[in-house]
Amino acid sequence: MKYLKKIIPFAVSVFFVILFCYAAISKVLDFENFQTQISASPLLNGFSQFLPYTIIIVEFLIAGLLCYPKTRTTGLIGSLILMIVFTGYIALLLRTGKNLPCSCGGILEKMSWNQHLYFNMGCVILSVIALVLNLKYSRPAD
Template sequence: MLLQKQVYPPLLTVLCDMNKHRKHIAKRHITKGLIFIVRLTLVVLWVPVAADKLWDLKGFHSVLLRQPIPDWWADILFWLLPLLELLAAVLIAWRNNRQRNHQGMWLSGVLMLGFTLFILFGVLGWYEKRPCGCGSVISGLSWEDHLWFNVVFFLLSILGIWFTRARTGRRHSYRKAVRLFFAKRAVGIRRFYRLVMLRLRFPRKFALFRRRA
C-alpha cells in the first residue's frame, strides 16, 4: 500500500499535466483556424477591390473627382489607394510570417476605418451629395448597407490584429517550461509504469515487508 501511494500520485500528476497540455494545443489549433479564416476573408475582399481600381485608373480618378474631397486628394488617392489595398492583401496572405500578417491587418484596419468614416459622414448627411464610387460586388449596395459592410470588415481587421499580435515573453517561457517538464517526465513515466506493472504482477517479490519463510 505504501508503494502504491508513492507511485500513483506522481503518475496522476503527470497525466493531469498532459491533459492540460492537450487542451492548450487544441486551443492553439482553434486560434490558427480563426486566423486563417480572417486572413482568407480579407484577402478575398482586398484583391478584387484593388484589381478593379488598377484595371481602370482613369475611371477611378474621375470617380474620386466627384467625391466631396479636394481635387489634389483625388490626384494622389487614385493610385495610392489601390496600391495600399494590394499591399494589405499581400501582407495578410504572407505565409508563415506572423509579423507580416500583423502589419497587413493593421493596414487593413486603417483602410477600413477611413472608408467607414467616409461612408458614415455621408449617412449622417454631412455631404451635399452622396456619390459612391464603389466597385466590384458592393457597387449595388446602399450607403447604409455599405456602412454595415465596412463595419463588419473593420471588426474582422481588429480581430486579425488581436490574433496576430506578438507573443509575450511569458508565453515563450511557459512553452519552454512545458517542454522541459515533459522532457524530464518522459523517462519518469516509463519507470513508474514498469514499477507499477511489476508490483501488480509480482506482489510478493516487490512487497515492502516480506514474510519470513
C-alpha cells in the same frame, strides 16, 4: 480551441486578401471611372490626382502583407486602419446627405451607402478580432 484561435486570423487574412485584391483589380480595370468618382466627392476632390493610385497600391500592399505569417500582424494592422478610414469616409458622406457614386469597384459598388457602412463596420470588427488573436496565439513559444 487553440487551433481555432490560430485559424481565425488566417481565415480573416484570406478574406481581406480576396476583398482588397478584388477591389483593387476592379478599380484598375475601370480606372477612369474610379478617378472620376473620387474627383466628384467633395471630401476627396482635392486629392484626386494621387489618391486613386495610392488606394490601389495600399490595397495590394496590405493584401501582400497578409499572405505571409511574418508580416500578417502588419497586414492586419493595415487592414484595420484602412477599414476605419473607409468607414469614417462613408459615415461622413452619410452625414452630408449627398448621393454620390461609390468608388469601391465591382460588386461593392452596387451596395447602398448604408449597406456599405454596415459591411465596413463588420470588417473593422473582424480585423480587430483577427489582430488580437494573431498577437496572442501566433507567436512562437518561448
